[in-house]
Amino acid sequence: MEGSILVGYTQKGWLPHLINTIPIEAQRNRISMYTIALEGWRRGLNLKFYKYNNNNKPDIQYSLSYKDRVHHFDGAGGDKNSVEAITICDDKSLTKMRLNNSGIPVPQGRGFDSDKTEEEIIKFGQSINFPVVLKPIDGYGGKGVIVNIKTNTELKNALAYNRNELGFKNVVVEQFVMGDEVRVYVLEGKVIGAVQRRSANVVGDGINTINKLIEAKNQFRKNIPHLYFRPIKVDSEVKKLIQAAGYSLDSIPKAGERIFLRKTSNITTGGDPIEVTSELTTEQRGIAINAVKAIPGLTHCGVDMIINKENDTSMVLELNTRPGIGSHLFPVEGKAKDIPKKIIDFYFPETKGISTEDANVYFDFRSIQDTLAGGTTREVVVAPLINKKLVAKRYLISGDIEPIRYHQWLQRKVFESNLNGFIRRIDDENIEVVIAGETQADADEFLTILNHKILQSQISSISEEDWKLPIKIGFELMNEYNSMSVRELEIKIQDIKKELKLVEKEQNRIGNRIKMVQKSRIWKLTSPLRYLGGKIREVRSR
Known part of the structure; x- marks a missing residue:
């Protein structure tokens, strides 16, 4: 079973300097922010996070600066847009009008304000013939998008769902x-990822049931930073599609058969990101x-397209100035595209010669969010980065040491020695x-700390080896929950x-089936046989 699910998946396609560097706090919806900030920070840029109001809700933005020049960012969006x-791209109806006027192929459609009636x-x-799609003008992340609406009733229900x-x-x-x-990422008039x-x-x-x-x-999606908090949820839509395919959750599909569970392809509802940049045609x-060029002042964004290979047509659905780039960085199939590198090159061209491909350090994000x-x-x-490549060692210590008890003492000693x-x-x-x-020598110096009298009597043995994974700046006590913020624990x-x-x-469903x-x-007709079988087993067990 595991083999069938992991087909095409390998970390070899990911960027080595980003593997194991995305804190759990960033994996929910901050991967774009974190990876761009990380790239700039690793290049020696000054990094600052700050609070702002997003539709009357507190949110986080960040800035990167070099000497006296500062650029501000919101996720993957920057101030060069x-x-x-x-404003235009945030309004799907206005975007469609601009694209259509510039000769960009878009689906026929129209926006409706709140004062427009259901009729x-x-x-x-x-008038445009079913099937149609209904989506909110200012929606995000696929929320409220209803596709393949085939009747008046379905359109009415989709409208009520969005509005009410x-x-x-x-x-x-x-x-x-x-x-x-x-999703095609365009920067400075070039396609840099799809x-x-x-x-x-x-x-x-x-072998296994659909359930x-x-x-x-x-479980597989939890291995991928961008998908960790985006599981496939078994809801009414999933059950209906499974039923429409002639199956139930308890059905066992044949080997190699793919069962689709959603009508829409949103990553947030369980979709898979597949890297396809090399497959795009010159026309696409x-x-x-040209879609990006059609919007005044737009320099980089995500272009959402529908590409039909059978009839060789392509249409632009919308433009996103704050696109999530996690799919480009952590695809389930294909080779990742280093979007953060291209963005920092664009905003700070004087740092192009600074490579971060051998970097093995990253910064704490939980404390930033909590603060x-x-x-x-x-x-x-x-804090500015001093060295983007550290030497690390792992010490396995046997004895009667309690990490919680000695954490603060060790932390102080580690900081005094400029270690992490x-x-x-x-x-x-x-x-x-x-x-x-x-x-x-700095890493080896830790042995002198372990030989301190406060620890020496409680240690029976120490073994050491080189540590190859990335290191977070600071020193912390780690376990599944202590490393989480209050928000993450909630x-x-x-x-x-x-x-x-x-x-x-599931228990109720199985109980009802029983x-x-x-x-x-x-079952009623075979009751005497089951009774007789039970008596025979009783006799044999005596």
Whole structure:
């Protein structure tokens, strides 16, 4: 089963200097922010995070500076995109109009403000012929996007869902176009990355049920930073699509059979990012580039396209000035594209000669988020990077040492020696300490700390080896929960509660199936046989 799920997946396609460097706090929805900030910081730029209000909600932006020049960023978006360009792209209806006027192929459609009635919207849907797509004008992350709407009733329900449940009063109705959904990243008039978003799916192995395949696929997604918090959730849509394919959650698909679980291809709802830059034709690249040129003041963005290979057509759906770049960095298939490098090259061309490919350090993000969330501080300056390549060693220590008890003492000693790393309990008798310094001598110096009288009597043995993985600046006590922020712990509790609810639903579903079997005619007819079989087993057991 595992082999079928992991087909095409390998870290070899990822950027080595980003593997194991994305803190859990950044994996939920901050990968774009963190990786661009990390690239700039590793080049020696000054990095600052600060709080701002996003639609009356507190959020985080950041800046990078070199000498007296500062650039401000919001996720993967930067200040070299004009305010006018951002305003246009935030309005899907206005974007479509601009693109259409510039001769860019777009699906036929129209935007409707909150004052437009249900009847007007349905009438327009009929005029462009079903099927259609309905989506919010100012939506994000695929929220509220309903595709392949085929009837007046379906359009009416989709509109009610957006306006009444999600609160999106302004919507767009457009043609539903068949094809692959591809996010193309354009920077300075060039295509630097393209990712196809494949709808949530599982591949059969001829052994496991669809339900088990989904569970395994979700475990697989936890190995990928961009997908860690984006599991496939078994909801009514998933069940309906499985049923439409002639299966149930308990069905066992044959080996190699792919079962699609969503109509939309959004990564947030379980989609797979597939790197396809080399597959784009010259015409498709030209359409994406010209779409960006059609918006005044737009220098870099994500271009969402529908590409139909069968009839060789391509259309632009929308432009995103703050696109998530996690799919480009951590695809499940294909080779990653170093979008952060290209962005920093663009904003700070004088640093192009500074390579970060051999860097093995990264900065703490949890403390930054916690500090800004505390309300007393509006900005946090990250300490400048002294050396982007540290020498690290791992010490396996046996004895009666309690990490929690000695953490603060060790932390002080480590900082005094200008070292970084962490301490973690492995089992009842062993702990590991990873230490990194600027030179081999610095890393070796930690042995003198371990020989201190406060520890020496409690250590029975020490072994050491080189540490090859990246190092976070600072020194911390690590375990599954101590390294999490309060916000992440709350999220963890919520996730566990959701998992418990899914287990309860599964138990109820199995219980109902058992009751149905017990009520069946064949079960009642075979009752005497089961009774007789039980008596025979009793006799044999005596």
